[in-house]
Amino acid sequence: DVVARYKMARGFNVLHPMGWDAFGMPAENAAMERGIHPSEWTYSYVAVMKAQLEPMGLSLDWSREFATCDPDYMAQQQALFLDFMEQDLVYRRSAMVNWDPVDMTVLANEQVIDGKGWRSGAQVERRELAQWFFRITDFAEDLLDSIDGLESWPDKVRLMQRNWIGKSRGIEIPFALEDAPEGFDAILCYSTRPDTLNGASFIAIAPDHPLSKALEGGSADLAAFNAECRKMDTTEEAFEKAEKKGFDTGLRVRHPIHPDRALPVWVGNFVLMDYGSGAVFGCPAHDQRDLDFARKYELPAPNAFFLPGDETPVGDEALVPPKTDTVIYSDHFAGIGEATSQDGIDRTIDWMEAKGLGQGQVKYRLRDWGASRQRYWGCPIPVVHCEACGIVPEKKENLPIALPMDVDFSKPGNPLDRHPTWRDCVCPACGGPAKRETDTMDTFVDSSWYFARFTAPKAETPTDPEAAAYWMNVDQYIGGVEHAILHLLYSRFFARAMAKCGHLTKANHEPFQALFTQGMVCHETYRDAAGRWLTPEEVERSSDGATALADGAAVEIGPSIKMSKSKKNVVAPEDIVARYGADTARWFVMSDSPPERDVEWTAAGAEAAHRFLQRVWRLMAEAELAPAGGSAPTDISQTAMDLRRATHRAIRDVTADIEGFAFNKAIARLYELAGALGKTGTEAGLGFARREALETLARLASPFVPHFAEELWSALQGEGLLTGAPWPQADATLLQEATIVLPVQVNGKRRAEIKVAADADAASVEAAALADEGVRKHLGEAGPRKVIVVPGRIVNVVV
RNA sequence: GCGGGCGUGGUGGAACUGGUAGACACGCGAGAUUUAGGUUCUCGUGCCGCAAGGCGUGGGGGUUCGAGUCCCUCCGCCCGCACCA
Numbered sequence: 035d036v037v038a039r040y041k042m043a044r045g046f047n048v049l050h051p052m053g054w055d056a057f058g059m060p061a062e063n064a065a066m067e068r069g070i071h072p073s074e075w076t077y078s079y080v081a082v083m084k085a086q087l088e089p090m091g092l093s094l095d096w097s098r099e100f101a102t103c104d105p106d107y108m109a110q111q112q113a114l115f116l117d118f119m120e121q122d123l124v125y126r127r128s129a130m131v132n133w134d135p136v137d138m139t140v141l142a143n144e145q146v147i148d149g150k151g152w153r154s155g156a157q158v159e160r161r162e163l164a165q166w167f168f169r170i171t172d173f174a175e176d177l178l179d180s181i182d183g184l185e186s187w188p189d190k191v192r193l194m195q196r197n198w199i200g201k202s203r204g205i206e207i208p209f210a211l212e213d214a215p216e217g218f219d220a221i222l223c224y225s226t227r228p229d230t231l232n233g234a235s236f237i238a239i240a241p242d243h244p245l246s247k248a249l250e251g252g253s254a255d256l257a258a259f260n261a262e263c264r265k266m267d268t269t270e271e272a273f274e275k276a277e278k279k280g281f282d283t284g285l286r287v288r289h290p291i292h293p294d295r296a297l298p299v300w301v302g303n304f305v306l307m308d309y310g311s312g313a314v315f316g317c318p319a320h321d322q323r324d325l326d327f328a329r330k331y332e333l334p335a336p337n338a339f340f341l342p343g344d345e346t347p348v349g350d351e352a353l354v355p356p357k358t359d360t361v362i363y364s365d366h367f368a369g370i371g372e373a374t375s376q377d378g379i380d381r382t383i384d385w386m387e388a389k390g391l392g393q394g395q396v397k398y399r400l401r402d403w404g405a406s407r408q409r410y411w412g413c414p415i416p417v418v419h420c421e422a423c424g425i426v427p428e429k430k431e432n433l434p435i436a437l438p439m440d441v442d443f444s445k446p447g448n449p450l451d452r453h454p455t456w457r458d459c460v461c462p463a464c465g466g467p468a469k470r471e472t473d474t475m476d477t478f479v480d481s482s483w484y485f486a487r488f489t490a491p492k493a494e495t496p497t498d499p500e501a502a503a504y505w506m507n508v509d510q511y512i513g514g515v516e517h518a519i520l521h522l523l524y525s526r527f528f529a530r531a532m533a534k535c536g537h538l539t540k541a542n543h544e545p546f547q548a549l550f551t552q553g554m555v556c557h558e559t560y561r562d563a564a565g566r567w568l569t570p571e572e573v574e575r576s577s578d579g580a581t582a583l584a585d586g587a588a589v590e591i592g593p594s595i596k597m598s599k600s601k602k603n604v605v606a607p608e609d610i611v612a613r614y615g616a617d618t619a620r621w622f623v624m625s626d627s628p629p630e631r632d633v634e635w636t637a638a639g640a641e642a643a644h645r646f647l648q649r650v651w652r653l654m655a656e657a658e659l660a661p662a663g664g665s666a667p668t669d670i671s672q673t674a675m676d677l678r679r680a681t682h683r684a685i686r687d688v689t690a691d692i693e694g695f696a697f698n699k700a701i702a703r704l705y706e707l708a709g710a711l712g713k714t715g716t717e718a719g720l721g722f723a724r725r726e727a728l729e730t731l732a733r734l735a736s737p738f739v740p741h742f743a744e745e746l747w748s749a750l751q752g753e754g755l756l757t758g759a760p761w762p763q764a765d766a767t768l769l770q771e772a773t774i775v776l777p778v779q780v781n782g783k784r785r786a787e788i789k790v791a792a793d794a795d796a797a798s799v800e801a802a803a804l805a806d807e808g809v810r811k812h813l814g815e816a817g818p819r820k821v822i823v824v825p826g827r828i829v830n831v832v833v
Numbered sequence: 834g835c836g837g838g839c840g841u842g843g844u845g846g847a848a849c850u851g852g853u854a855g856a857c858a859c860g861c862g863a864g865a866u867u868u869a870g871g872u873u874c875u876c877g878u879g880c881c882g883c884a885a886g887g888c889g890u891g892g893g894g895g896u897u898c899g900a901g902u903c904c905c906u907c908c909g910c911c912c913g914c915a916c917c918a
Binding site for chain 2: 189190197238302306625636639690698703706781782783819828831832
């Protein structure tokens with residue numbers, strides 16, 4: 035908001051959508067307080083905001099922009115989904131999902147909100163279900179390459195996206211099986227380190243690998259082992275500690291380069307079926323995980339390469355030097371001797387491909403986006419299931435497929451599934467009876483394209499190309515780091531997918547020009563002796579501790595963490611606004627910490643912000659001011675001149691600070707300006723300078739405290755609304771000083787300050803420095819050996 | 834484990850590309866106003882020291898006339914990813 039208001043003052047057209055998080059929380063709280071049924075929340079967002087805004091004489095036109103709660107947005111999102119189906123950007127397949135029996139209904143349940151069991155893993159089951167997926171992996175390469183162009187994004191986020199996409203170049207190598215069951219003549223292993231193939235000593239396949247499954251029939255032990263492994267992957271902690279376990283199938287494969295070597299085939303609990311081919315060759319000498327496994331099951335660990343000048347065989351630590359380091363390959367089949375690992379990898383892949391021993395492959399960690407949710411809360415997927423025609427897209431004229439209002443939340447699972455009539459519909463293809471899809475879309479879908487929709491929120495199609503071309507792309511996107519990967523990657527995918535459907539253009543492939551990740555508002559946490567969380571209002575906080583207001587008992591103060599309902603460390607925005615006013619809250623949140631960092635909400639800090647705004651108001655009310663619209667008097671006092679200089683310095687510095695997102699520093703400059711103004715006391719003849727300072731203060735503070743600044747402006751009889759006034763310009767002549775103060779160091783320690791003309795040459799500065807009493811005291815008898823003069827900065831005398 | 838970041842007063846934090854460390858605010862102390870408390874105003878406040886002075890940006894070392902900033906090393910904290918072959 036600060037950036038948007040600043041940009042408007044600089045004369046830009048600003049389309050400034052509000053995120054729903056900020057409004058969502060109060061709306062959600064209000065809905066709960068009023069006992070609104072969760073099924074109505076989607077609609078109650080709008081209702082609550084209407085109730086809040088209409089008394090202020092504001093219309094709620096922009097309510098249409100709220101994603102799931104807006105039938106129009108829902109219709110267009112469903113239309114978009116249908117277009118994606120047509121372009122083969124979405125598909126349905128069977129997949130294992132975490133099936134969460136806890137639906138939105140539980141949010142209304144006190145216990146769950148208390149943080150005892152909300153989403154605790156225990157309630158989540160793994161089920162195999164038919165799911166809808168977006169083909170985001172089709173864009174993996176482009177999504178990765180384009181990250182280089184996102185120059186105004188934080189490096190951190192760019193790196194996280196790169197890692198998430200996780201590109202790797204490797205090769206698929208078939209290992210010929212001996213005495214294998216029907217249909218299996220080779221195991222295909224994926225490797226990014228084929229240069230270490232000489233060090234291969236075993237093959238490990240995933241428990242879910244087809245071969246492993248096929249062998250289960252003949253071995254009860256293997257079946258039991260596999261069943262054990264499948265159970266494991268549910269809880270994360272178990273995953274972390276899980277030991278590398280294996281099961282020897284008794285099968286053997288031939289080493290592709292050295293057919294005389296037979297390698298044992300193991301099933302390993304650490305091999306993932308959904309990465310690569312679900313099978314790896316184990317190279318213990320150059321992979322720690324393989325080495326642990328080999329030591330446990332007494333498998334050999336031959337080196338494929340050594341460090342130069344050190345041929346010690348591998349011990350308990352795998353030899354994995356950086357890929358840019360030079361190593362000495364030992365007896366490498368492609369004749370590679372001394373080379374970097376990276377070079378060795380590339381040459382090995384080329385050599386093996388040429389010999390027909392494997393197929394070079396580029397793989398990504400990125401998976402297709404599973405967008406199905408078995409929840410009520412969300413935009414229904416607009417397809418129907420027809421016995422005769424199968425899966426049929428709904429007709430666009432029937433959109434939106436809205437959610438029913440009468441739903442039963444008393445049982446776990448998706449309430450749409452058991453709705454008595456909602457599923458019944460007519461097949462758009464054959465006209466026969468059909469059933470609606472009950473999966474709803476991941477809410478990330480809603481946020482993946484709202485910025486495009488907002489450019490024309492009433493268009494009959496998902497976007498109005500003309501409006502999109504005018505407004506897009508987003509110049510400055512601001513959000514929390516928690517969106518660094520999912521939301522921002524999905525949106526980048528959506529922009530490409532929408533371009534493919536003609537809703538955007540190629541110029542919109544990167545929808546967010548610049549990204550800023552802001553911190554969160556945090557607060558201390560409080561717990562009583564019984565371990566119950568207490569809200570800040572229930573606690574009396576003093577400098578040396580805290581007690582409960584209810585009974586005066588001591589309260590344990592916990593760390594300051596992100597405000598959350600479950601920890602009760604929440605100060606509701608309405609309460610802040612009621613107590614201090616919205617501008618005080620805005621001012622405080624901006625003033626204390628740099629915006630990319632978390633800010634600690636403290637009552638004392640808010641009070642201080644409040645006091646400052648009051649002080650500015652008093653300064654205005656009590657000051658003797660020149661009439662509005664006057665021009666600067668030519669002959670003014672030193673005090674007036676100093677104030678004018680301070681004013682124009684503030685313009686320069688605050689402007690630079692806002693441009694650089696250093697809002698806390700901008701606010702510090704405004705404190706300084708107010709301080710300079712206050713210092714002038716009741717001295718007469720400062721009317722113009724005071725008016726200038728106050729008008730400037732109002733203008734510079736307006737992005738932070740828009741209402742307060744507007745009041746100040748009006749009290750100063752400023753012309754029109756402050757919102758329409760241009761951003762002030764610093765007067766260059768007032769930024770220049772005739773004389774400056776320079777620090778003088780002797781041997782690097784500051785010993786004195788000298789006053790010199792701003793444009794004094796080095797020789798005269800040196801002379802002035804050496805003449806200074808404080809400096810001479812430290813010179814000693816030998817006198818200076820060397821004098822360093824950094825113009826405008828510092829003088830250093832070396833003795 | 835891999836990748837990234839950070840470490841400055843009692844606290845939140847300033848310090849532009851190596852150039853006066855601690856802006857601004859909170860807190861604390863003293864004083865003024867007030868019947869009192871609060872508000873408001875003034876002054877002080879990195880640490881040690883009566884002072885002169887000395888010491889100070891997680892520890893140690895280095896480069897430099899000069900280091901919070903650059904390099905090496907150790908320690909601590911935070912974030913992201915994680916049996917990724």
